[in-house]
Structure formats: structure tokens, C-alpha cells
Amino acid sequence: MLLVLSEDHKEHLSFLTKADGSVVEEFGRIALEFLRKGTNPKIYEGAARKLCVPVGMVQHGVEGLMFLMTESSKHMISEVDFMDSVLALGFGEELIQSLLQLYVQHKHQIRSILSQLLCNQPAYHNLEWRLDVQLASRSVRHQIVPMVTIRLLLTRSSDVGSTQSCMDLQTDPSSLLHMISTLEAALAAVKTSHARRILRNIK
Numbered sequence: 197m198l199l200v201l202s203e204d205h206k207e208h209l210s211f212l213t214k215a216d217g218s219v220v221e222e223f224g225r226i227a228l229e230f231l232r233k234g235t236n237p238k239i240y241e242g243a244a245r246k247l248c249v250p251v252g253m254v255q256h257g258v259e260g261l262m263f264l265m266t267e268s269s270k271h272m273i274s275e276v277d278f279m280d281s282v283l284a285l286g287f288g289e290e291l292i293q294s295l296l297q298l299y300v301q302h303k304h305q306i307r308s309i310l311s312q313l314l315c316n317q318p319a320y321h322n323l324e325w326r327l328d329v330q331l332a333s334r335s336v337r338h339q340i341v342p343m344v345t346i347r348l349l350l351t352r353s354s355d356v357g358s359t360q361s362c363m364d365l366q367t368d369p370s371s372l373l374h375m376i377s378t379l380e381a382a383l384a385a386v387k388t389s390h391a392r393r394i395l396r397n398i399k
């Protein structure tokens with residue numbers, strides 16, 4: 197399985213073409229620290245001074261490297277597939293070997309960190325809705341104010357079983373129609389050939 201990287205990620209990683217093995221190793225250390233404790237601007241500033249480059253370039257480089265390592269570790273891609281994925285970025289042999297060594301050395305640690313970061317999100321169980329229409333008020337005798345009330349029932353699974361919760365939402369019909377059209381556009385995007393190609397690579 198080969199990784200599919202966006203143009204932004206490719207651009208962020210292109211900074212590494214000017215780096216040697218020690219810089220890649222330093223960026224890898226920062227990326228792991230990023231995963232464990234979150235972002236730290238002071239680390240970016242220190243690395244930028246050391247490399248004599250803008251802070252933004254360091255930040256993008258670390259984020260690109262972190263994405264490469266986390267996606268590779270998440271899917272446990274083979275060393276050959278990792279090298280082929282990185283080779284497509286136009287990296288030289290020395291840089292590819294440095295990145296491969298970084299991946300092989302830290303992939304189990306990254307998977308462990310990712311497993312701790314995963315949170316148990318509630319899942320859809322049922323939905324109830326009601327349409328209310330206000331026809332008049334004390335100040336306005338003739339008016340029509342429709343309002344849709346939605347009760348979303350959710351299920352959260354855990355080691356001890358599953359628990360249910362509900363969330364009450366309220367919106368006007370025009371906002372609801374806008375949300376529906378946005379979701380339909382997202383569903384249509386999933387059916388495109390580009391999205392199917394990405395999904396095949398993920399699987």
C-alpha cells in the first residue's frame with residue numbers, strides 16, 4: 197500500500213530535500229514530541245535559529261514529517277512501500293534511508309501514542325424531530341415562524357457496556373436545508389473517482 201499525500205504535505209516535506217540525516221533525526225524528535233505533548237512554538241524557534249530558516253518553514257516541515265510517520269505507522273506499511281511512497285516525492289537515496297530508519301525505529305512507539313490519543317466518540321442511534329410554527333405573538337398578530345426541533349440519540353460503547361445520551365438541537369428550515377445540501381455535496385464528493393482512489397489506498 198502506498199501513501200497518498202496532498203500537495204500541501206508534499207510542499208511541507210520538500211524542505212527536507214535540503215536537510216542531512218542529523219536534521220531529519222532532529223525533525224523526527226520534534227515530531228514525536230509534538231505527538232506526545234502537543235505543539236510548542238519555542239521548539240520551532242530554537243530549531244529555526246539553529247538551521248537559519250523561518251519558523252514557519254520548520255513548523256511545516258515537522259508537521260509534514262509527522263503526517264508521513266503517523267499515516268505510515270497507522271497502516272503499518274511495509275518498508276518497501278514506505279520507500280516507494282517517499283521516492284515519489286523526489287527525495288535522494290540518502291534522505292530516503294534516513295526517513296526509513298526513522299520510520300522503522302519509531303513506528304511501534306507512534307502506534308502506541310496514537311492508540312492513547314484515540315477517544316471513544318459517540319455513534320448515531322436514532323433521531324426524532326418535531327416542527328413547531330409560531331403563528332402569532334403579543335406584538336405581531338399575524339406571523340409564521342417555523343422552527344425544527346431535533347433530538348439526536350447517541351450510543352457510546354466502553355469496556356463495561358454501552359450508554360445512551362441525547363442531544364437536543366433547534367434550527368430554522370432554511371439553515372436545515374443548507375446543512376442538508378452541504379452533506380449531500382460531501383456524499384457526492386465521496387463517489388468521485390479521486391475519492392475512490394484514495395479510499396482504495398487507505399484500505
